Amino acid sequence: MTGLLAFVESPVQLLNVLEWAHTRAPGAEAPATGAPAPEGSGTAGPAAGTPAGGAPGPETPVTGAPASPLTVVVLSPTDPMSRGQLRRMAQLARDEGVTVHWQEARGGRGALVRTLRRLAGPLRSAERVIIGDPFSRYVQLLLTLFGPRHLTVVDDGTATMEFAAQLGRGERLVRWHRKGSLGPRELVLAPVTTLARRRLAPARGRTVEVFTSLPVEAPEGVEVTENSYAWTRARFGPPRLTGGADLVGTSLVETGVVDADHYTRVVGELARTHGATRYFAHRRESTGKLHRIAVETGLQVVRPELPLELIARRGPVGRTIVSFPSTVVHTLPLALAGTGVRVAVCEVAPEWLRATASPRAQGFLSGVTGTAAREVDRLTACATPAVDRLEFG
Incomplete structure:
Protein backbone atom coordinates (compact mmCIF):
# COMPACT_ATOMS: atom_id res chain seq x y z
CA MET A 1 0.00 0.00 0.00
CA ARG A 233 -9.93 -9.86 18.09
CA ALA A 234 -6.53 -10.89 16.74
CA ARG A 235 -4.55 -8.61 19.04
CA PHE A 236 -6.41 -8.73 22.37
CA GLY A 237 -8.20 -11.14 24.68
CA PRO A 238 -10.24 -13.14 25.13
CA PRO A 239 -11.22 -11.35 28.34
CA ARG A 240 -11.82 -12.73 31.80
CA LEU A 241 -15.56 -12.44 32.58
CA THR A 242 -16.88 -11.16 35.88
CA GLY A 243 -20.15 -12.34 37.36
CA GLY A 244 -22.05 -9.07 37.12
CA ALA A 245 -22.91 -6.47 34.51
CA ASP A 246 -21.33 -3.29 33.16
CA LEU A 247 -23.19 -0.20 31.97
CA VAL A 248 -22.01 1.91 29.04
CA GLY A 249 -22.52 5.64 29.29
CA THR A 250 -23.59 8.03 26.58
CA SER A 251 -23.22 11.75 25.83
CA LEU A 252 -26.91 12.18 24.97
CA VAL A 253 -27.29 14.57 27.91
CA GLU A 254 -24.28 16.64 26.84
CA THR A 255 -25.55 16.95 23.27
CA GLY A 256 -28.89 18.29 24.54
CA VAL A 257 -30.94 15.25 23.49
CA VAL A 258 -31.90 13.56 26.78
CA ASP A 259 -33.01 15.10 30.08
CA ALA A 260 -30.37 14.65 32.80
CA ASP A 261 -32.86 13.68 35.53
CA HIS A 262 -34.47 10.94 33.44
CA TYR A 263 -31.05 9.68 32.39
CA THR A 264 -29.76 9.37 35.95
CA ARG A 265 -32.91 7.59 37.12
CA VAL A 266 -32.71 5.07 34.27
CA VAL A 267 -29.03 4.39 34.95
CA GLY A 268 -29.90 3.60 38.58
CA GLU A 269 -32.77 1.32 37.55
CA LEU A 270 -30.61 -0.54 35.05
CA ALA A 271 -27.90 -1.00 37.68
CA ARG A 272 -30.37 -2.50 40.16
CA THR A 273 -32.07 -4.72 37.59
CA HIS A 274 -28.90 -6.19 36.13
CA GLY A 275 -26.63 -6.15 39.15
CA ALA A 276 -24.20 -3.72 37.54
CA THR A 277 -21.27 -2.36 39.50
CA ARG A 278 -19.35 -0.33 36.89
CA TYR A 279 -20.30 2.54 34.60
CA PHE A 280 -18.00 3.05 31.62
CA ALA A 281 -18.18 6.76 30.86
CA HIS A 282 -18.28 8.21 27.39
CA ARG A 283 -15.29 10.47 26.81
CA ARG A 284 -17.59 13.49 26.37
CA GLU A 285 -19.59 13.04 29.58
CA SER A 286 -19.26 15.91 32.02
CA THR A 287 -17.57 15.56 35.37
CA GLY A 288 -20.64 16.92 37.17
CA LYS A 289 -22.96 14.35 35.62
CA LEU A 290 -20.60 11.49 36.36
CA HIS A 291 -20.26 12.60 39.99
CA ARG A 292 -24.04 12.62 40.32
CA ILE A 293 -24.29 9.12 38.84
CA ALA A 294 -21.66 7.80 41.24
CA VAL A 295 -23.36 9.37 44.29
CA GLU A 296 -26.97 8.51 43.42
CA THR A 297 -26.47 5.02 41.99
CA GLY A 298 -23.40 3.71 43.82
CA LEU A 299 -21.81 2.68 40.52
CA GLN A 300 -18.05 2.79 40.07
CA VAL A 301 -17.49 5.31 37.30
CA VAL A 302 -14.64 4.28 34.99
CA ARG A 303 -13.12 6.62 32.43
CA PRO A 304 -11.61 4.24 29.83
CA GLU A 305 -8.19 5.10 28.47
CA LEU A 306 -8.92 3.32 25.16
CA PRO A 307 -12.07 2.81 23.05
CA LEU A 308 -14.53 0.51 24.77
CA GLU A 309 -14.12 -2.23 22.14
CA LEU A 310 -10.49 -2.63 23.23
CA ILE A 311 -11.21 -2.27 26.95
CA ALA A 312 -13.89 -4.97 26.77
CA ARG A 313 -11.75 -7.28 24.67
CA ARG A 314 -8.81 -6.98 27.07
CA GLY A 315 -11.06 -7.44 30.11
CA PRO A 316 -12.06 -8.09 32.74
CA VAL A 317 -15.62 -7.39 31.65
CA GLY A 318 -19.11 -8.23 32.90
CA ARG A 319 -21.05 -11.13 31.46
CA THR A 320 -23.70 -8.57 30.50
CA ILE A 321 -23.05 -5.15 28.98
CA VAL A 322 -26.00 -2.75 28.93
CA SER A 323 -25.93 0.31 26.69
CA PHE A 324 -28.19 3.06 25.47
CA PRO A 325 -28.58 3.42 21.67
CA SER A 326 -25.05 3.98 20.41
CA THR A 327 -22.40 2.49 18.18
CA VAL A 328 -21.37 -0.12 20.74
CA VAL A 329 -24.58 -2.12 20.28
CA HIS A 330 -23.21 -2.86 16.80
CA THR A 331 -19.48 -3.05 17.55
CA LEU A 332 -19.27 -4.92 20.85
CA PRO A 333 -20.97 -8.10 19.56
CA LEU A 334 -18.30 -8.20 16.84
CA ALA A 335 -15.35 -7.42 19.10
CA LEU A 336 -16.57 -9.89 21.75
CA ALA A 337 -17.68 -12.67 19.40
CA GLY A 338 -17.22 -16.08 20.99
CA THR A 339 -16.55 -14.76 24.51
CA GLY A 340 -20.01 -15.42 25.98
CA VAL A 341 -20.66 -11.74 26.78
CA ARG A 342 -24.29 -10.68 26.38
CA VAL A 343 -24.98 -7.17 25.05
CA ALA A 344 -28.29 -5.40 25.71
CA VAL A 345 -29.60 -2.03 24.53
CA CYS A 346 -32.09 0.12 26.46
CA GLU A 347 -34.48 2.15 24.34
CA VAL A 348 -34.79 5.89 24.87
CA ALA A 349 -38.40 6.81 25.65
CA PRO A 350 -39.85 9.99 24.09
CA GLU A 351 -40.45 11.43 27.58
CA TRP A 352 -36.70 11.57 28.22
CA LEU A 353 -36.05 13.97 25.34
CA ARG A 354 -35.41 17.63 26.01
CA ALA A 355 -37.17 20.44 24.21
CA THR A 356 -33.85 21.30 22.60
CA ALA A 357 -33.61 17.88 20.95
CA SER A 358 -33.72 17.75 17.16
CA PRO A 359 -37.07 16.59 15.72
CA ARG A 360 -35.12 13.72 14.12
CA ALA A 361 -33.62 12.51 17.41
CA GLN A 362 -36.28 9.98 18.47
CA GLY A 363 -36.49 8.37 15.05
CA PHE A 364 -32.73 8.14 14.74
CA LEU A 365 -32.25 6.59 18.19
CA SER A 366 -35.07 4.11 17.52
CA GLY A 367 -33.36 3.19 14.27
CA VAL A 368 -30.08 2.51 16.09
CA THR A 369 -31.90 0.18 18.50
CA GLY A 370 -33.95 -1.50 15.78
CA THR A 371 -30.94 -2.25 13.60
CA ALA A 372 -28.75 -3.60 16.41
CA ALA A 373 -27.11 -6.96 15.86
CA ARG A 374 -29.28 -10.05 16.24
CA GLU A 375 -27.22 -11.08 19.26
CA VAL A 376 -28.23 -7.92 21.15
CA ASP A 377 -31.14 -8.05 23.62
CA ARG A 378 -33.54 -5.13 23.44
CA LEU A 379 -34.78 -3.64 26.70
CA THR A 380 -38.01 -1.66 26.63
CA ALA A 381 -38.08 1.04 29.31
CA CYS A 382 -41.42 2.14 30.75
CA ALA A 383 -42.07 5.59 29.27
CA THR A 384 -42.82 7.33 32.58
CA PRO A 385 -40.58 9.65 34.56
CA ALA A 386 -40.48 7.15 37.44
CA VAL A 387 -39.13 4.42 35.13
CA ASP A 388 -40.74 1.84 37.41
CA ARG A 389 -40.18 -1.21 35.24
CA LEU A 390 -37.83 -2.60 32.65
CA GLU A 391 -38.68 -5.62 30.58
CA PHE A 392 -37.11 -7.59 27.78
CA GLY A 393 -38.56 -6.77 24.37
Whole structure:
Protein backbone atom coordinates (compact mmCIF):
# COMPACT_ATOMS: atom_id res chain seq x y z
CA MET A 1 0.00 0.00 0.00
CA THR A 2 1.39 3.40 -0.90
CA GLY A 3 0.05 6.91 -0.64
CA LEU A 4 -2.47 6.18 2.14
CA LEU A 5 -3.24 9.22 4.30
CA ALA A 6 -5.74 9.16 7.18
CA PHE A 7 -7.16 12.06 9.18
CA VAL A 8 -8.55 11.21 12.62
CA GLU A 9 -10.05 13.37 15.35
CA SER A 10 -11.17 10.73 17.85
CA PRO A 11 -9.84 7.46 19.34
CA VAL A 12 -12.57 5.39 17.65
CA GLN A 13 -11.66 6.82 14.25
CA LEU A 14 -8.05 5.76 14.74
CA LEU A 15 -9.11 2.29 15.89
CA ASN A 16 -11.20 1.85 12.75
CA VAL A 17 -8.38 3.07 10.52
CA LEU A 18 -6.29 0.24 12.02
CA GLU A 19 -9.16 -2.17 11.36
CA TRP A 20 -9.33 -0.98 7.74
CA ALA A 21 -5.57 -1.41 7.26
CA HIS A 22 -5.80 -4.89 8.77
CA THR A 23 -8.32 -5.99 6.14
CA ARG A 24 -5.84 -4.93 3.43
CA ALA A 25 -2.86 -6.76 4.95
CA PRO A 26 -1.80 -10.31 4.01
CA GLY A 27 -2.75 -12.87 6.66
CA ALA A 28 -5.28 -10.63 8.33
CA GLU A 29 -6.22 -13.14 11.00
CA ALA A 30 -2.87 -12.89 12.80
CA PRO A 31 -2.35 -14.73 16.10
CA ALA A 32 -3.13 -12.74 19.22
CA THR A 33 -0.14 -10.87 20.59
CA GLY A 34 -1.68 -8.39 23.02
CA ALA A 35 -1.59 -9.05 26.74
CA PRO A 36 -4.73 -8.42 28.78
CA ALA A 37 -4.77 -5.44 31.10
CA PRO A 38 -4.21 -6.18 34.80
CA GLU A 39 -7.25 -7.75 36.40
CA GLY A 40 -9.63 -5.28 37.94
CA SER A 41 -8.13 -2.27 36.20
CA GLY A 42 -10.84 -1.73 33.60
CA THR A 43 -8.42 0.46 31.68
CA ALA A 44 -5.17 0.21 29.86
CA GLY A 45 -2.12 1.98 31.21
CA PRO A 46 -0.38 4.84 29.43
CA ALA A 47 1.45 3.85 26.30
CA ALA A 48 5.20 3.83 26.32
CA GLY A 49 6.59 7.25 25.62
CA THR A 50 3.26 8.95 26.26
CA PRO A 51 3.36 11.99 28.54
CA ALA A 52 1.47 11.47 31.80
CA GLY A 53 -2.21 12.24 31.50
CA GLY A 54 -2.06 12.31 27.72
CA ALA A 55 -0.43 15.74 27.66
CA PRO A 56 0.72 16.65 24.17
CA GLY A 57 4.33 16.28 23.24
CA PRO A 58 6.17 18.20 20.53
CA GLU A 59 4.19 18.62 17.34
CA THR A 60 5.48 16.42 14.52
CA PRO A 61 5.57 18.34 11.25
CA VAL A 62 4.30 16.76 8.05
CA THR A 63 6.59 17.93 5.29
CA GLY A 64 6.10 15.66 2.29
CA ALA A 65 4.42 12.60 0.84
CA PRO A 66 3.57 9.76 3.23
CA ALA A 67 6.82 8.02 4.16
CA SER A 68 5.19 4.67 4.99
CA PRO A 69 2.30 2.68 3.45
CA LEU A 70 -0.13 4.31 5.88
CA THR A 71 0.31 7.69 7.50
CA VAL A 72 -2.17 8.90 10.12
CA VAL A 73 -2.52 12.58 10.93
CA VAL A 74 -4.18 13.23 14.28
CA LEU A 75 -6.10 16.52 14.11
CA SER A 76 -5.98 16.88 17.85
CA PRO A 77 -9.18 17.81 19.69
CA THR A 78 -9.11 20.06 22.75
CA ASP A 79 -10.85 18.00 25.45
CA PRO A 80 -8.43 16.11 27.73
CA MET A 81 -10.20 12.73 27.63
CA SER A 82 -10.12 12.51 23.84
CA ARG A 83 -6.49 13.63 23.76
CA GLY A 84 -5.46 11.03 26.31
CA GLN A 85 -7.20 8.19 24.47
CA LEU A 86 -5.76 9.38 21.18
CA ARG A 87 -2.23 9.37 22.62
CA ARG A 88 -2.63 5.74 23.65
CA MET A 89 -4.23 4.75 20.35
CA ALA A 90 -1.42 6.49 18.50
CA GLN A 91 1.12 4.31 20.31
CA LEU A 92 -0.83 1.17 19.36
CA ALA A 93 -0.79 2.36 15.75
CA ARG A 94 2.99 2.91 15.87
CA ASP A 95 3.37 -0.59 17.28
CA GLU A 96 1.65 -1.79 14.09
CA GLY A 97 4.20 0.03 11.93
CA VAL A 98 1.95 2.97 11.10
CA THR A 99 3.44 6.46 10.84
CA VAL A 100 1.53 8.82 13.13
CA HIS A 101 1.81 12.63 13.11
CA TRP A 102 0.23 14.64 15.92
CA GLN A 103 -1.09 17.96 14.61
CA GLU A 104 -2.28 20.68 17.00
CA ALA A 105 -4.97 21.68 14.54
CA ARG A 106 -6.92 23.67 17.13
CA GLY A 107 -3.96 25.17 18.95
CA GLY A 108 -4.99 28.82 18.97
CA ARG A 109 -4.56 31.63 16.49
CA GLY A 110 -2.92 30.59 13.24
CA ALA A 111 -3.36 26.86 13.86
CA LEU A 112 -5.62 26.41 10.84
CA VAL A 113 -3.20 28.10 8.45
CA ARG A 114 -0.22 26.18 9.84
CA THR A 115 -2.11 22.91 9.51
CA LEU A 116 -3.18 23.54 5.93
CA ARG A 117 0.38 24.52 4.98
CA ARG A 118 1.83 21.34 6.46
CA LEU A 119 -0.80 19.06 4.92
CA ALA A 120 -0.89 20.51 1.40
CA GLY A 121 1.90 18.29 0.02
CA PRO A 122 0.76 14.99 1.53
CA LEU A 123 -2.83 15.65 0.47
CA ARG A 124 -1.91 16.32 -3.15
CA SER A 125 0.24 13.17 -3.40
CA ALA A 126 -2.00 10.77 -1.47
CA GLU A 127 -3.56 8.04 -3.60
CA ARG A 128 -6.25 7.41 -0.98
CA VAL A 129 -7.50 9.61 1.86
CA ILE A 130 -9.20 8.02 4.87
CA ILE A 131 -11.43 10.10 7.14
CA GLY A 132 -13.47 9.29 10.21
CA ASP A 133 -15.93 12.15 10.41
CA PRO A 134 -17.45 13.52 7.20
CA PHE A 135 -19.41 16.02 9.33
CA SER A 136 -16.21 17.60 10.69
CA ARG A 137 -15.81 21.19 9.51
CA TYR A 138 -12.05 20.70 9.56
CA VAL A 139 -12.20 17.66 7.30
CA GLN A 140 -14.73 19.33 5.03
CA LEU A 141 -12.39 22.29 4.58
CA LEU A 142 -9.50 19.98 3.71
CA LEU A 143 -11.66 18.17 1.15
CA THR A 144 -12.69 21.42 -0.53
CA LEU A 145 -9.05 22.42 -0.99
CA PHE A 146 -7.69 19.02 -2.07
CA GLY A 147 -10.11 16.54 -3.63
CA PRO A 148 -8.81 12.96 -3.20
CA ARG A 149 -8.85 10.42 -6.02
CA HIS A 150 -9.97 7.66 -3.68
CA LEU A 151 -11.78 8.26 -0.40
CA THR A 152 -12.61 5.94 2.49
CA VAL A 153 -14.92 6.86 5.37
CA VAL A 154 -14.51 4.80 8.54
CA ASP A 155 -16.93 4.72 11.47
CA ASP A 156 -16.95 7.37 14.16
CA GLY A 157 -20.22 6.34 15.71
CA THR A 158 -23.76 5.91 14.50
CA ALA A 159 -23.45 9.14 12.49
CA THR A 160 -22.13 6.94 9.67
CA MET A 161 -25.70 5.75 9.14
CA GLU A 162 -26.93 9.33 8.84
CA PHE A 163 -24.07 10.27 6.53
CA ALA A 164 -24.86 7.45 4.11
CA ALA A 165 -28.56 8.33 4.13
CA GLN A 166 -27.96 12.05 3.57
CA LEU A 167 -25.44 11.37 0.82
CA GLY A 168 -27.91 9.06 -0.91
CA ARG A 169 -30.69 11.66 -0.72
CA GLY A 170 -28.42 14.48 -1.88
CA GLU A 171 -29.01 16.47 1.31
CA ARG A 172 -26.62 18.80 3.08
CA LEU A 173 -24.58 17.12 5.79
CA VAL A 174 -26.04 17.80 9.25
CA ARG A 175 -25.44 15.77 12.40
CA TRP A 176 -28.58 13.99 13.54
CA HIS A 177 -28.75 15.71 16.95
CA ARG A 178 -28.59 19.20 15.45
CA LYS A 179 -31.74 21.18 14.74
CA GLY A 180 -32.49 21.77 11.10
CA SER A 181 -32.31 25.58 10.98
CA LEU A 182 -29.06 27.22 9.86
CA GLY A 183 -27.33 29.46 12.38
CA PRO A 184 -24.91 32.28 11.50
CA ARG A 185 -21.89 29.94 11.60
CA GLU A 186 -23.59 27.35 9.41
CA LEU A 187 -24.58 30.01 6.88
CA VAL A 188 -20.98 31.18 6.59
CA LEU A 189 -19.73 27.62 6.16
CA ALA A 190 -22.55 26.52 3.82
CA PRO A 191 -20.40 26.81 0.64
CA VAL A 192 -17.70 24.65 2.28
CA THR A 193 -20.26 22.01 3.30
CA THR A 194 -21.83 21.96 -0.16
CA LEU A 195 -18.51 21.45 -1.95
CA ALA A 196 -17.38 18.89 0.62
CA ARG A 197 -20.56 16.88 0.08
CA ARG A 198 -19.74 16.71 -3.64
CA ARG A 199 -16.19 15.60 -2.83
CA LEU A 200 -17.62 12.89 -0.55
CA ALA A 201 -19.73 11.46 -3.38
CA PRO A 202 -18.43 9.11 -6.08
CA ALA A 203 -17.75 10.71 -9.44
CA ARG A 204 -15.68 10.19 -12.55
CA GLY A 205 -12.10 9.76 -11.38
CA ARG A 206 -13.08 9.39 -7.71
CA THR A 207 -14.16 6.30 -5.74
CA VAL A 208 -15.81 6.35 -2.34
CA GLU A 209 -15.75 3.51 0.20
CA VAL A 210 -17.56 3.28 3.55
CA PHE A 211 -15.84 0.92 5.99
CA THR A 212 -18.40 0.18 8.67
CA SER A 213 -19.78 -2.24 11.22
CA LEU A 214 -23.17 -0.52 10.97
CA PRO A 215 -26.13 -1.28 8.70
CA VAL A 216 -26.01 1.44 6.05
CA GLU A 217 -27.92 1.96 2.85
CA ALA A 218 -25.15 2.48 0.34
CA PRO A 219 -25.74 5.35 -2.08
CA GLU A 220 -25.29 4.48 -5.73
CA GLY A 221 -21.64 4.04 -6.60
CA VAL A 222 -20.43 3.83 -2.97
CA GLU A 223 -18.62 0.64 -1.98
CA VAL A 224 -19.44 -0.68 1.50
CA THR A 225 -16.84 -2.85 3.24
CA GLU A 226 -17.69 -4.67 6.46
CA ASN A 227 -15.70 -3.92 9.60
CA SER A 228 -15.73 -7.14 11.63
CA TYR A 229 -13.19 -5.95 14.24
CA ALA A 230 -10.78 -8.65 13.13
CA TRP A 231 -7.71 -6.65 14.23
CA THR A 232 -9.13 -6.16 17.73
CA ARG A 233 -9.93 -9.86 18.09
CA ALA A 234 -6.53 -10.89 16.74
CA ARG A 235 -4.55 -8.61 19.04
CA PHE A 236 -6.41 -8.73 22.37
CA GLY A 237 -8.20 -11.14 24.68
CA PRO A 238 -10.24 -13.14 25.13
CA PRO A 239 -11.22 -11.35 28.34
CA ARG A 240 -11.82 -12.73 31.80
CA LEU A 241 -15.56 -12.44 32.58
CA THR A 242 -16.88 -11.16 35.88
CA GLY A 243 -20.15 -12.34 37.36
CA GLY A 244 -22.05 -9.07 37.12
CA ALA A 245 -22.91 -6.47 34.51
CA ASP A 246 -21.33 -3.29 33.16
CA LEU A 247 -23.19 -0.20 31.97
CA VAL A 248 -22.01 1.91 29.04
CA GLY A 249 -22.52 5.64 29.29
CA THR A 250 -23.59 8.03 26.58
CA SER A 251 -23.22 11.75 25.83
CA LEU A 252 -26.91 12.18 24.97
CA VAL A 253 -27.29 14.57 27.91
CA GLU A 254 -24.28 16.64 26.84
CA THR A 255 -25.55 16.95 23.27
CA GLY A 256 -28.89 18.29 24.54
CA VAL A 257 -30.94 15.25 23.49
CA VAL A 258 -31.90 13.56 26.78
CA ASP A 259 -33.01 15.10 30.08
CA ALA A 260 -30.37 14.65 32.80
CA ASP A 261 -32.86 13.68 35.53
CA HIS A 262 -34.47 10.94 33.44
CA TYR A 263 -31.05 9.68 32.39
CA THR A 264 -29.76 9.37 35.95
CA ARG A 265 -32.91 7.59 37.12
CA VAL A 266 -32.71 5.07 34.27
CA VAL A 267 -29.03 4.39 34.95
CA GLY A 268 -29.90 3.60 38.58
CA GLU A 269 -32.77 1.32 37.55
CA LEU A 270 -30.61 -0.54 35.05
CA ALA A 271 -27.90 -1.00 37.68
CA ARG A 272 -30.37 -2.50 40.16
CA THR A 273 -32.07 -4.72 37.59
CA HIS A 274 -28.90 -6.19 36.13
CA GLY A 275 -26.63 -6.15 39.15
CA ALA A 276 -24.20 -3.72 37.54
CA THR A 277 -21.27 -2.36 39.50
CA ARG A 278 -19.35 -0.33 36.89
CA TYR A 279 -20.30 2.54 34.60
CA PHE A 280 -18.00 3.05 31.62
CA ALA A 281 -18.18 6.76 30.86
CA HIS A 282 -18.28 8.21 27.39
CA ARG A 283 -15.29 10.47 26.81
CA ARG A 284 -17.59 13.49 26.37
CA GLU A 285 -19.59 13.04 29.58
CA SER A 286 -19.26 15.91 32.02
CA THR A 287 -17.57 15.56 35.37
CA GLY A 288 -20.64 16.92 37.17
CA LYS A 289 -22.96 14.35 35.62
CA LEU A 290 -20.60 11.49 36.36
CA HIS A 291 -20.26 12.60 39.99
CA ARG A 292 -24.04 12.62 40.32
CA ILE A 293 -24.29 9.12 38.84
CA ALA A 294 -21.66 7.80 41.24
CA VAL A 295 -23.36 9.37 44.29
CA GLU A 296 -26.97 8.51 43.42
CA THR A 297 -26.47 5.02 41.99
CA GLY A 298 -23.40 3.71 43.82
CA LEU A 299 -21.81 2.68 40.52
CA GLN A 300 -18.05 2.79 40.07
CA VAL A 301 -17.49 5.31 37.30
CA VAL A 302 -14.64 4.28 34.99
CA ARG A 303 -13.12 6.62 32.43
CA PRO A 304 -11.61 4.24 29.83
CA GLU A 305 -8.19 5.10 28.47
CA LEU A 306 -8.92 3.32 25.16
CA PRO A 307 -12.07 2.81 23.05
CA LEU A 308 -14.53 0.51 24.77
CA GLU A 309 -14.12 -2.23 22.14
CA LEU A 310 -10.49 -2.63 23.23
CA ILE A 311 -11.21 -2.27 26.95
CA ALA A 312 -13.89 -4.97 26.77
CA ARG A 313 -11.75 -7.28 24.67
CA ARG A 314 -8.81 -6.98 27.07
CA GLY A 315 -11.06 -7.44 30.11
CA PRO A 316 -12.06 -8.09 32.74
CA VAL A 317 -15.62 -7.39 31.65
CA GLY A 318 -19.11 -8.23 32.90
CA ARG A 319 -21.05 -11.13 31.46
CA THR A 320 -23.70 -8.57 30.50
CA ILE A 321 -23.05 -5.15 28.98
CA VAL A 322 -26.00 -2.75 28.93
CA SER A 323 -25.93 0.31 26.69
CA PHE A 324 -28.19 3.06 25.47
CA PRO A 325 -28.58 3.42 21.67
CA SER A 326 -25.05 3.98 20.41
CA THR A 327 -22.40 2.49 18.18
CA VAL A 328 -21.37 -0.12 20.74
CA VAL A 329 -24.58 -2.12 20.28
CA HIS A 330 -23.21 -2.86 16.80
CA THR A 331 -19.48 -3.05 17.55
CA LEU A 332 -19.27 -4.92 20.85
CA PRO A 333 -20.97 -8.10 19.56
CA LEU A 334 -18.30 -8.20 16.84
CA ALA A 335 -15.35 -7.42 19.10
CA LEU A 336 -16.57 -9.89 21.75
CA ALA A 337 -17.68 -12.67 19.40
CA GLY A 338 -17.22 -16.08 20.99
CA THR A 339 -16.55 -14.76 24.51
CA GLY A 340 -20.01 -15.42 25.98
CA VAL A 341 -20.66 -11.74 26.78
CA ARG A 342 -24.29 -10.68 26.38
CA VAL A 343 -24.98 -7.17 25.05
CA ALA A 344 -28.29 -5.40 25.71
CA VAL A 345 -29.60 -2.03 24.53
CA CYS A 346 -32.09 0.12 26.46
CA GLU A 347 -34.48 2.15 24.34
CA VAL A 348 -34.79 5.89 24.87
CA ALA A 349 -38.40 6.81 25.65
CA PRO A 350 -39.85 9.99 24.09
CA GLU A 351 -40.45 11.43 27.58
CA TRP A 352 -36.70 11.57 28.22
CA LEU A 353 -36.05 13.97 25.34
CA ARG A 354 -35.41 17.63 26.01
CA ALA A 355 -37.17 20.44 24.21
CA THR A 356 -33.85 21.30 22.60
CA ALA A 357 -33.61 17.88 20.95
CA SER A 358 -33.72 17.75 17.16
CA PRO A 359 -37.07 16.59 15.72
CA ARG A 360 -35.12 13.72 14.12
CA ALA A 361 -33.62 12.51 17.41
CA GLN A 362 -36.28 9.98 18.47
CA GLY A 363 -36.49 8.37 15.05
CA PHE A 364 -32.73 8.14 14.74
CA LEU A 365 -32.25 6.59 18.19
CA SER A 366 -35.07 4.11 17.52
CA GLY A 367 -33.36 3.19 14.27
CA VAL A 368 -30.08 2.51 16.09
CA THR A 369 -31.90 0.18 18.50
CA GLY A 370 -33.95 -1.50 15.78
CA THR A 371 -30.94 -2.25 13.60
CA ALA A 372 -28.75 -3.60 16.41
CA ALA A 373 -27.11 -6.96 15.86
CA ARG A 374 -29.28 -10.05 16.24
CA GLU A 375 -27.22 -11.08 19.26
CA VAL A 376 -28.23 -7.92 21.15
CA ASP A 377 -31.14 -8.05 23.62
CA ARG A 378 -33.54 -5.13 23.44
CA LEU A 379 -34.78 -3.64 26.70
CA THR A 380 -38.01 -1.66 26.63
CA ALA A 381 -38.08 1.04 29.31
CA CYS A 382 -41.42 2.14 30.75
CA ALA A 383 -42.07 5.59 29.27
CA THR A 384 -42.82 7.33 32.58
CA PRO A 385 -40.58 9.65 34.56
CA ALA A 386 -40.48 7.15 37.44
CA VAL A 387 -39.13 4.42 35.13
CA ASP A 388 -40.74 1.84 37.41
CA ARG A 389 -40.18 -1.21 35.24
CA LEU A 390 -37.83 -2.60 32.65
CA GLU A 391 -38.68 -5.62 30.58
CA PHE A 392 -37.11 -7.59 27.78
CA GLY A 393 -38.56 -6.77 24.37
